[in-house]
Amino acid sequence: MTDYNGIVSKYEGQWAGRPKNVSEGVLFSYYAPGAQSVFISGDMNGWNSDVSRLVKGHDDVWRAIFKLRHGRSYDYKFVVDGNWITDPNNPDLNPDTSGGANSIVYIGGNGEVLQADNPERKKFTLEGRGISHTFFDSARYKRRFNLFYILPPNYD
Structure with a gap:
């Protein structure tokens, strides 16, 4: 996986929402105007909570872009000022080992983020x-x- 944080500024001004495809990979975003730090932790980085820091834009949206392997799913959480939380804009959840849940994003065989109505998601x-x-x-x-x-x- 490659973290494209150096170019996320070109997506500033776009609404913070569920993960979506951009030309460089998959864009993750989180609106947190008062946060001091926002990281993403998940299958894409070995669940390391302090490696993948999101970049804060002037619109108070934190963003990171990852080049994710096609044809698989990725569980993840945001770590906001040390607090682990699911993605509030992504309704797709997967049970975690502590009785809670992780957010999950499905990446199709062509690299696209699969929405709930996409039949390809059934194979995951x-x-x-x-x-x-x-x-x-x-x-x-x-x-x-x-x-x-x-x-x-x-x-x-």
């Missing part, structure tokens, strides 16, 4: 892992159970 699984399904017949309970399990990435 948690952090690139495959979800498999089988049935389990229990003699003890005299019934069939649906069993779902998650496989590691690239599992054959």
